[in-house]
Amino acid sequence: MVHQIKSSLSFNKNARAVGEPFVWFTGMGLALGVGMILFLLGLIFVKGTDVFWPKSVAFIEFKDTATSNSGQKIAGIITKKQKKITQIVSEEQTEGAASHMEWQLFVGNKDVYGYNFKFFDVDDIEKVTYPKGIINIERLEYGNAIAFPRMLKIDGGETITSDQPSFHKRLKETVHTVEKRWKEIKAIEKDQIGLINLKLNHLNLKAKALENQSSERHTEALKVIQAEKQALEEKYQILATNAQTLRELQRKGHFVYELASGETHKIFIGNLLGFHYPNQMNWFQKFGLFCRHIWAFLSQDPREANTEGGVFPAIFGTFVMTVLMSLAVTPFGVLAAIYLREYAKQGLLVRSVRIAVNNLAGVPSIVFGVFGLGFFVYFVGGTIDRLFFKEALPTPTFGTGGILWAALTLALLTVPVVIVATEEAIAAVPRGMREGSFACGASKWQTIQHIVLPAAAPGILTGLILAMARGASEVAPLMLVGVVKLAPNLPLDGVFPFFHLERKFMHLGFHIYDLGFQSPDSEAAKPMVFATTLLLIALVVLLNLGAIFIRERIRKKYAAGAF
Amino acid sequence: MNDTIELNLEKKERVMIDKTPSVKTNKSNTAQSSEETFSACIQVKGYHFYYGDNQVLFDVNFEMPERQVTAIIGPSGCGKSTLLRNINRMNELIDGVRHTGDILIKGQSVYDPALEVTEIRKRIGMVFQKSNPFPKSIYENIIYSLRMAGEKKKSVLDEAVETGLKAAALWDEVKDRLEDSALSLSGGQMQRLCIARAIANQPEILLMDEPCSALDPIATAKIEELIYELKKDFTIVIVTHNMQQAARISDWTAFFYLGKLIEFNNTKKIFVNPDQKQTEDYVTGRFG
Numbered sequence: 001m002v003h004q005i006k007s008s009l010s011f012n013k014n015a016r017a018v019g020e021p022f023v024w025f026t027g028m029g030l031a032l033g034v035g036m037i038l039f040l041l042g043l044i045f046v047k048g049t050d051v052f053w054p055k056s057v058a059f060i061e062f063k064d065t066a067t068s069n070s071g072q073k074i075a076g077i078i079t080k081k082q083k084k085i086t087q088i089v090s091e092e093q094t095e096g097a098a099s100h101m102e103w104q105l106f107v108g109n110k111d112v113y114g115y116n117f118k119f120f121d122v123d124d125i126e127k128v129t130y131p132k133g134i135i136n137i138e139r140l141e142y143g144n145a146i147a148f149p150r151m152l153k154i155d156g157g158e159t160i161t162s163d164q165p166s167f168h169k170r171l172k173e174t175v176h177t178v179e180k181r182w183k184e185i186k187a188i189e190k191d192q193i194g195l196i197n198l199k200l201n202h203l204n205l206k207a208k209a210l211e212n213q214s215s216e217r218h219t220e221a222l223k224v225i226q227a228e229k230q231a232l233e234e235k236y237q238i239l240a241t242n243a244q245t246l247r248e249l250q251r252k253g254h255f256v257y258e259l260a261s262g263e264t265h266k267i268f269i270g271n272l273l274g275f276h277y278p279n280q281m282n283w284f285q286k287f288g289l290f291c292r293h294i295w296a297f298l299s300q301d302p303r304e305a306n307t308e309g310g311v312f313p314a315i316f317g318t319f320v321m322t323v324l325m326s327l328a329v330t331p332f333g334v335l336a337a338i339y340l341r342e343y344a345k346q347g348l349l350v351r352s353v354r355i356a357v358n359n360l361a362g363v364p365s366i367v368f369g370v371f372g373l374g375f376f377v378y379f380v381g382g383t384i385d386r387l388f389f390k391e392a393l394p395t396p397t398f399g400t401g402g403i404l405w406a407a408l409t410l411a412l413l414t415v416p417v418v419i420v421a422t423e424e425a426i427a428a429v430p431r432g433m434r435e436g437s438f439a440c441g442a443s444k445w446q447t448i449q450h451i452v453l454p455a456a457a458p459g460i461l462t463g464l465i466l467a468m469a470r471g472a473s474e475v476a477p478l479m480l481v482g483v484v485k486l487a488p489n490l491p492l493d494g495v496f497p498f499f500h501l502e503r504k505f506m507h508l509g510f511h512i513y514d515l516g517f518q519s520p521d522s523e524a525a526k527p528m529v530f531a532t533t534l535l536l537i538a539l540v541v542l543l544n545l546g547a548i549f550i551r552e553r554i555r556k557k558y559a560a561g562a563f
Numbered sequence: 564m565n566d567t568i569e570l571n572l573e574k575k576e577r578v579m580i581d582k583t584p585s586v587k588t589n590k591s592n593t594a595q596s597s598e599e600t601f602s603a604c605i606q607v608k609g610y611h612f613y614y615g616d617n618q619v620l621f622d623v624n625f626e627m628p629e630r631q632v633t634a635i636i637g638p639s640g641c642g643k644s645t646l647l648r649n650i651n652r653m654n655e656l657i658d659g660v661r662h663t664g665d666i667l668i669k670g671q672s673v674y675d676p677a678l679e680v681t682e683i684r685k686r687i688g689m690v691f692q693k694s695n696p697f698p699k700s701i702y703e704n705i706i707y708s709l710r711m712a713g714e715k716k717k718s719v720l721d722e723a724v725e726t727g728l729k730a731a732a733l734w735d736e737v738k739d740r741l742e743d744s745a746l747s748l749s750g751g752q753m754q755r756l757c758i759a760r761a762i763a764n765q766p767e768i769l770l771m772d773e774p775c776s777a778l779d780p781i782a783t784a785k786i787e788e789l790i791y792e793l794k795k796d797f798t799i800v801i802v803t804h805n806m807q808q809a810a811r812i813s814d815w816t817a818f819f820y821l822g823k824l825i826e827f828n829n830t831k832k833i834f835v836n837p838d839q840k841q842t843e844d845y846v847t848g849r850f851g
Contacts, residue, residue: 432693435656435691436695436696436760437697438656439684439689439761440685440707440708440711440761441682441684441685442707450707450710450711557698
């Protein structure tokens, strides 16, 4: 039986869902946000990696009629091309001006010129060439030198001039030998002599402690200490002599080079760190050098007031401090959140505590720095010094800034984030699971330990990720509690007790500030600032990825829960 | 009846001792009228229960026999689940509850202040309406109550797992994948897992709060079969919405209405020839 459709239902074909335009607005908002982030990251990436790419060196001859530098020759890397400022302001045309541009050149040779960068008027330039024979030398002092190599004199008496075919090879070998010798010197001076100094220091403190109590037994002990000191002193002498010999070898030999202007200079071979012929290299060689530069940046210590060399101590310091901070904040924050959510009677007191914790997240970080200084450094550190390190006083051991106090201060800074995230994660554990646990005869703590916390673990790790991201990039509080411009040694090394938590350390964020605002040559430092910023972002991203990876592993194991 | 508690001085834990009274059920102030005697396992005496100011159970008095299935039926909101959850003191997890009266298990009050509530819960297994396996392996789920009691010997744990799963008729299906996550089972299997978990520690009593309401008929049938087998070893109290289920599987039935116990009797009697008119109206479907 076919049923007839008696009445018709009319649909309004032209109606549109209410609020459609807002979908587009939200999409646009997202696109804008993502675009800004990508732009910022892209800018930092491009400018940061630009530093390491080897660039060609131009050889410039000036006109005889030029207003400045007339008839001179100069060599350098063209770093900037811009319109002359005076032209932009006055908008006048000078007579016979072909262009209105000026170029900034990196000329190197700071020991000769006194500066690294200089602007030159393009109108004054007569000829620009890119000679193949020009060399860019990385030196231990005064930065890079850009010149024509002339002669290499090695300690065996051998003299090779640059026109000989074996010059390039011998130069390479010499640089290699010099590098090895520097490594040996560093191993002797920093590691072995450093160890002896540490032991001597230790013995001195022991002696000082014993001197305060005089008796027969102590005189004996003092004699023993004296003997040990004697042995150490002898070892020191041997090592010092070795180091001295090596240093002498580094000065046995010269490298002679000629600047673009024609002056000849020479440097000891010990001063040579590396070289390349920028105008001769093909893309692959440049890429190889690029990678080597990046590796040197990551693994070496800084030189020349942080404007040259690498940032390895800062990377290490940032990493160790972030890990210590995470280790401190997690138990503290998680236990506090468990108490607030599970055990405390939900009333006015608990609500006020929660409000206070949330407000703590809004306190400016420098205030935490001041608190850390007053409480951790002076009060706690001072007390520890008085109790355990009396002999070293008045030189403070823990009573001054150090990596431990910095980590604890930042842990305080990030604890609200962890508490809030943990509370949310615990609240999201389904009631049924808890009831099941209680019905099996588990006590409250057993339920928390075996059921609630594992199920809340992904959420807790989210809180930890947020805390690490916030903590790793705070700089202001660190300046008061233990970060320095240049640290003599790392907070973790091979010397017992391996963790030297009282040492000051270097930090990437502070390094950026120091480079950008406190360096003597701001133009030279600018590329390093970008490179360090890129590195800091990369480090934080890596730490976060590590934590996310752990979180995903846990999430797979404990499949329940909303986080 | 001896009301003192013996301390097991070796283990320093308080254990519940069997003081099963033999009860003649001919009491005038209860709703029972049968002459049968049975061993009472759970006794509810003059029990009133309040959520804050709201009273939900009014003067409940009855006894549930040992090793038999007692069904508690009644329309929604009549207090069946509340009473069930009070037997193992689960309602105390909610703030603001109070009671007067007493519940005794084999003669010992569950509210005895000298007794730790976890000890009571270890002797009672509970299965919930919505199955709640822990996000752990099947093995870990079953031995959870043993672990919480401190058992560490692997042989004991393995045996408990095998016994529990066999009793729950799940052994053949999962014996090869005990380390798999419990959440990978089907709905019916998960509920049987929860039953296995509830009986793993060999409690005397098994409380079931509408265990089949979220399951399909085949899974339901399997669980009903299970209950029939389990009552040989456990005292089972089951709350159910489904009257036909109560009629199928229980030996004794209690009918509740708006927080009051209307009638408690042999299941056959309740469904064929009830004493109270309200009972008759409910079982014949005049209200639901």
